Amino acid sequence: MTMPEDPAEPEYRQRRFTAPPGAADLLLIRHGESAPARPSKPFPLVDGQGDPELAPEGLVQADLIARRLGEEHFDALYVTTLRRTAQTAAPLAERLGLTPRVCPELREIFLGEWEGGVFRQKVADRDPLAEKLWAEERWGVAPGAEDDEVFAARVRAGIERIAADHADQRVAVFTHGGVIGQVLALATRSRPFAFVGADNGSFSQVVVHGPQWIVRGYNDIAHLTT
Numbered sequence: 001m002t003m004p005e006d007p008a009e010p011e012y013r014q015r016r017f018t019a020p021p022g023a024a025d026l027l028l029i030r031h032g033e034s035a036p037a038r039p040s041k042p043f044p045l046v047d048g049q050g051d052p053e054l055a056p057e058g059l060v061q062a063d064l065i066a067r068r069l070g071e072e073h074f075d076a077l078y079v080t081t082l083r084r085t086a087q088t089a090a091p092l093a094e095r096l097g098l099t100p101r102v103c104p105e106l107r108e109i110f111l112g113e114w115e116g117g118v119f120r121q122k123v124a125d126r127d128p129l130a131e132k133l134w135a136e137e138r139w140g141v142a143p144g145a146e147d148d149e150v151f152a153a154r155v156r157a158g159i160e161r162i163a164a165d166h167a168d169q170r171v172a173v174f175t176h177g178g179v180i181g182q183v184l185a186l187a188t189r190s191r192p193f194a195f196v197g198a199d200n201g202s203f204s205q206v207v208v209h210g211p212q213w214i215v216r217g218y219n220d221i222a223h224l225t226t
């Protein structure tokens, strides 16, 4: 026999996630597809780093990002020093009436002698050093590349700076595949490359609350596949 419910008894529903007070809610967006690398025409460099423009496919992805997010609220948009992030942010920035800010710390890993498009060729050719880089999960295997710990520290500094400037706010950060992988590795203490390979135009989400970085999503591409 079931007992009748006592209307005075308290009940406890499952809790929905809410960001802790003071946290910054960061949507990490990988830029759209960039122009193909051609051995005869290396990418222009900015501070030594390859700076291709978006490919036509990347421009379409930028529009799809703006269509998905254009009715949502963001307090700020960030891009890096590399034009593929600014080009990807442009349609959303226009819809929202926000001017993107630049976070240099969240520029891509510096790949030394493999900048300008060479990295893609080495990977496609299954160059032994490229195979070693993937096997050991260390960018520093590329000749002259940025040290992995230095990269991790600057990415951490960039995320911490944005989080400090945007407590209780929501921010879209247009950045790079290597950077998104690094942010999620820092958040989860995972293998270094466990989250490398986010798709162009994808969304990943991290809620940053001091040293506590809460992962809310990785590689959401629903807006690109409809």
Ligand SMILES: O=C(O)[C@H](O)COP(=O)(O)O
Pocket: 030, 031, 034, 108, 119, 120, 175, 176, 177, 178
């Ligand atoms: O394909 C590339 O050029 C590298 O993987 C760089 O990735 P990114 O375009 O996300 O910076």
